Amino acid sequence: MTWLLLAACAAVEPAPRADPMAAQAYAEAGETELSAGSFDTAREAFREALRLDPSLLRVREALERICDAEAAPDPFEEGVRLLDAGRPGAALERFEEARRRSPDAGTALMLGICRYELGEDEAARPLLLEAQDDPLTAQSADVFLGLLALRAGNRSEAASRFASAGGSADPRLSAAASELLKLSRRAGRIVVGAAIDPRFDTNVALASDAEARADGAAVAAVNVSSRPLGWGRGLYVNANLLYRQQFSARDYDFAGAGGAAGWEWSRPALAASLEYGAEAYALGGSLYLLAQRLTASAHWTPGRLSLGGSYRLRPEDFRASGWESYSGYRHTAGLDASWHFDGGSSLALSWRGERHDAFSAALSDWETGPWILCLWRAGADVRAGVQAGVLRRWDDADETGTSLRDMYLHGEAFAEYDLGTQWVLRAGVGAYRTASQAQGGSYGNVFASVGVAWARGFF
Amino acid sequence: MRLRAFAAMLAVLLSGIARGDDGGTHLRAGASAFRDGRYDRALVEFRVAGRLGAGGEATWYVAAALLKLGRVDEAIEAFDAAEREAPQGRDVVLDFYRASACYEAKLYLTADRLLAQVGEKAGPRIGQEAARLRERIAALFTQPPAEAVVDWYLAQADLELRAGRRALARALYAEAAALSGRRPTPYRADAAAAGIQAAAGSAP
Numbered sequence: 179m180t181w182l183l184l185a186a187c188a189a190v191e192p193a194p195r196a197d198p199m200a201a202q203a204y205a206e207a208g209e210t211e212l213s214a215g216s217f218d219t220a221r222e223a224f225r226e227a228l229r230l231d232p233s234l235l236r237v238r239e240a241l242e243r244i245c246d247a248e249a250a251p252d253p254f255e256e257g258v259r260l261l262d263a264g265r266p267g268a269a270l271e272r273f274e275e276a277r278r279r280s281p282d283a284g285t286a287l288m289l290g291i292c293r294y295e296l297g298e299d300e301a302a303r304p305l306l307l308e309a310q311d312d313p314l315t316a317q318s319a320d321v322f323l324g325l326l327a328l329r330a331g332n333r334s335e336a337a338s339r340f341a342s343a344g345g346s347a348d349p350r351l352s353a354a355a356s357e358l359l360k361l362s363r364r365a366g367r368i369v370v371g372a373a374i375d376p377r378f379d380t381n382v383a384l385a386s387d388a389e390a391r392a393d394g395a396a397v398a399a400v401n402v403s404s405r406p407l408g409w410g411r412g413l414y415v416n417a418n419l420l421y422r423q424q425f426s427a428r429d430y431d432f433a434g435a436g437g438a439a440g441w442e443w444s445r446p447a448l449a450a451s452l453e454y455g456a457e458a459y460a461l462g463g464s465l466y467l468l469a470q471r472l473t474a475s476a477h478w479t480p481g482r483l484s485l486g487g488s489y490r491l492r493p494e495d496f497r498a499s500g501w502e503s504y505s506g507y508r509h510t511a512g513l514d515a516s517w518h519f520d521g522g523s524s525l526a527l528s529w530r531g532e533r534h535d536a537f538s539a540a541l542s543d544w545e546t547g548p549w550i551l552c553l554w555r556a557g558a559d560v561r562a563g564v565q566a567g568v569l570r571r572w573d574d575a576d577e578t579g580t581s582l583r584d585m586y587l588h589g590e591a592f593a594e595y596d597l598g599t600q601w602v603l604r605a606g607v608g609a610y611r612t613a614s615q616a617q618g619g620s621y622g623n624v625f626a627s628v629g630v631a632w633a634r635g636f637f
Numbered sequence: 638m639r640l641r642a643f644a645a646m647l648a649v650l651l652s653g654i655a656r657g658d659d660g661g662t663h664l665r666a667g668a669s670a671f672r673d674g675r676y677d678r679a680l681v682e683f684r685v686a687g688r689l690g691a692g693g694e695a696t697w698y699v700a701a702a703l704l705k706l707g708r709v710d711e712a713i714e715a716f717d718a719a720e721r722e723a724p725q726g727r728d729v730v731l732d733f734y735r736a737s738a739c740y741e742a743k744l745y746l747t748a749d750r751l752l753a754q755v756g757e758k759a760g761p762r763i764g765q766e767a768a769r770l771r772e773r774i775a776a777l778f779t780q781p782p783a784e785a786v787v788d789w790y791l792a793q794a795d796l797e798l799r800a801g802r803r804a805l806a807r808a809l810y811a812e813a814a815a816l817s818g819r820r821p822t823p824y825r826a827d828a829a830a831a832g833i834q835a836a837a838g839s840a841p
Contacts, residue, residue, distance in 0.1 A: 200663075200689065207684035214711060223681040313792050345785070 187221075187245035190228040201231030208240065215280075217244050253279070257288055264447030264480030266295035283312030287319055295446045299326050317346040321355055328362055333635060336362040350520060356558045357522065363599040366635025367406060373399045375604070375629030382427050386621050394425045397627070415439045429462040440473075450476040461498065468495045484516045503538035522555035530569075542574045547586075559596040566590070584614040602631045660691030667698060676705040693722025701734045704741075710797075710805050712738040717804030729759040733767060740770055744808050746815040749774045782816040784824050790816060791825060794832050807836035 208223030224241040227234055257272035270292040277285045290305035303326060309319035324339030340362055343355035364371075375397045381390035403416035417437040424430050440453030452474050459467045475488035492508040514528035532545040549567035556562055569586040590608030597603055611622040667682030680702035687695035700715035716735045720727060736751035752767045752774075759767075794809035810832035817826045 200685065203663075203685040203688040204681065206688055207681050210684060211681070214708070216706075216708065219677045219680050219706070222677050223684070226681065312796065313789055 187241075187249075190225050190232070192232045193229050196232075197230040201227045201229075201234060201237075204230065205234055205237045208237065212240065212244070217248055220244060252276075254285060254288070257292075261288070261292060261295070262481045264478075266292040266446045270296070283309045283315045287315045287322075290319065291322055294322050294326060297444070297446075299329060302326060317343040317348075317351060317355070321351065321358065324355075324358060324362070328358075328365060331367060331637065333362050333366055353521060353555075353558050360596060360599045362635075364633040364635050367637040368402065368404045369633060369635045371399075371401045371403075371631065371633035373397075373629055373631035375399075375627045375631075377422070377625060377627040379623055379625045381621060381623040382424060382430050384621055384623060386619070390621070390623075391427055393427045393430070395422045396425075397422045397629070413439070413441055431462055433460045434458070438471075447479050448477070449479075450474075464498060466496070466498045466501070468497060469493065482518045484514075484518070486512075486514045488512045504536050504541055506534065506536035506538075506542070509533045509535070522553075522561075524551075524553045526551040526553075539574060543571055545569050545571045560593070562591070562593040564589070564591045582615045582619075584612055584616070584619065587611045587613075597630075600632055600634050602633075604629055604631060660686045660689045660695065662686075663689060664691050664695060664698070667695075667702070671698070671702060671705070676702050680706060693719060694726040696722055697726045697731050700738070701731065704734055704738045709738050709741040710802055713742055713744075713808060714802055714804045717808075729755050730763065733759055733763050736767070736770065739808070740774070742805065742808070744812050745774045745777055746812055747808055778819065781820045784820075787813050787816050787820075787824050787829075791828055791832065794836070798832070798836055803836050807833055810836055 204223045204227035208220045208227060211220035211223060221241060221244050224237050224244070227237045228241065253272040253275040257269040257276060260266075260269035260272060270289065273285055273288045273292060277289060286305045287309035290302045290309060293299070293302035293305060302322070306319045306323050306326070309315040310323065320339045320343040324336040324343065327333075327335035327339060337359055340355045340359035344352055344359060346352045346355065376394065377397050378392070378394045380392045381387075382393040382395070383389070383391055385391065397420070399418065399420045401416060401418035403414065405412070405414045407413055415438065418435070420432070420434040422432040434457065436455060436457040438453050438455030440451050442449065442451040453472070455471045455473070457467075457469045457471070458465070459469075469492055471490055471492040473488060473490040475486065477484055477486035479485075488511070490508075490510045492510070494505055494508060496502055496505045510530065510532045512528055512530045514526060516524055516526035518524045528549045528551075530545070530547065530549065534541075534543050534545070536542045547567060547569035549565065551563060551565040553561065553563040566589040567586075569588075571584040571586070573582045575581040588608070588610040590606060592604065592606035592608075594602050594604040605626075605628045607624075607626040609622065609624040612620055614620045663682045663686035667679045667686060670676070670679035670682060680699060683695050683698040683702055687693075687699065696715055696719035700712045700719055703709075703712035703715055713735075716731075716738060719731075732751050733755045736748045736755065739745075739748035739751065749771055752771050755767045756764060758764075790809050790813035794806045794813065797803075797809060798806035810829050814826060814829035814833065817823045817829055
């Protein structure tokens, strides 16, 4: 309770001479104000009524009720705070209390959002439809009704609701709705995507500086993913193909194919997944590597902050001549933290540690280092970002007790521009540099790419 | 500045109220609180004045205090009640306050009509303020209103009518009708007219 409220609720000093008639008028004015929901003016009037006539018991009780109510935290504000902190279950209880006091559209909206966050879609829908009846909350309700439709696999209803909310005068709501509209067009039980990203590298072979060879390449990728149980939940499978054809250094033509299946658990503010995948790569027209991977990850998102961790086990089988000894197991662990700003921008920091247990012990190594990613949403259709990282690598000591150490520096900037709801124009430029104790092991590369990507959801 | 002009106006009005009249005492107390920026207290005193015999004139000042407290919807209801109860209490300064309430409630055309009547009659400072508001309103109407705008006013009016704020509902229907009339082809003018009748018919 603030000192102002303490003063306003302190004992009333009676007037030297009572004035019952004026006291009655003040009491009626207080009741008028109370029915209008204005506690401050009601309290002012009731205090004056009591000052002029201390015997007015109903006025004293009304004043006490006001002071008690104001001393208690506002359940609506408490609910907003809890929801923002990623606790929709606790927020739901506070909003239900707020609804008992004042059953307005704003409270219905917040209750609907809590039910949505809790995955209680059937209970969320009538609350959001109620909020939709009030022009002040209609467009916010449309966004969440669209999310419900998206989760139920009804993409056309979702798109219609997001399009409606996109006309909001509130720029933040409008931007979120526009982004969701694009997502609804690119989402579905089956999503197909393709990209063409011509690329230029100053050192395509990652050779030492003296032997660096610049070359361009045509790069194409196709991916198909499916969520048979609906958007954002349960089983998912995906497959992808990548092909890079060098303009002149054809021995570095690269092809990759992979597939994965996983299961995602999602709870309010918490998500976890377990995924199995397999990959195959060819270099210069010959099979180079076969790998499998098992990945477990979890993320906790209490509001704007997101914290996560992951572990991946990757058995690798190098098939290229001369590379067989690198085969083995790769264990990768990661920790990340990200902060999401209004408007869709974000800042993420992560750390990665990796152990490569090659079948040939002399080729085993450790890698570790931090990474930063800044993503800036410059408008409804434009995104840009920079990312940079440092990795330190050290080999296991060989029979002479020598352990070589390398350091990798990587920096990259990129931008994307949405061409409608399904096409994205994108460009990137970056560089990396290694410093190695190994003879001739240091190299650098600068690369740039410009391309378009397309994605569409089905069903 | 508006505050000073309002206080001066109150002083003139209150000079006619007989000393010893309880309503008058509370009107003066309300005016004093209003002048000091204690609008909570002013509102209470004006309400008490109304109950103790100052009659409908106090309602004009209740409306002004509600506006100052940011309770725009209630202010519009109170201005409407004041006009019915004590039309003789109306003057250009109160019209300016009423126009300000309408502007805050997005009743732009109603506000503009009231501001046009205010002009310089309420003194140069209020006149300048009125002219500035009219410029802002004019800037909103460089293009004919879209259908969605008329829809919004009608939907808002329906809600206010259901909530029992009939004067505000009537004003919103009237605004919708006026907006419809500014379009190349009228849009939902019948609904606006029917709304005005419904809100007026159920008015006390």
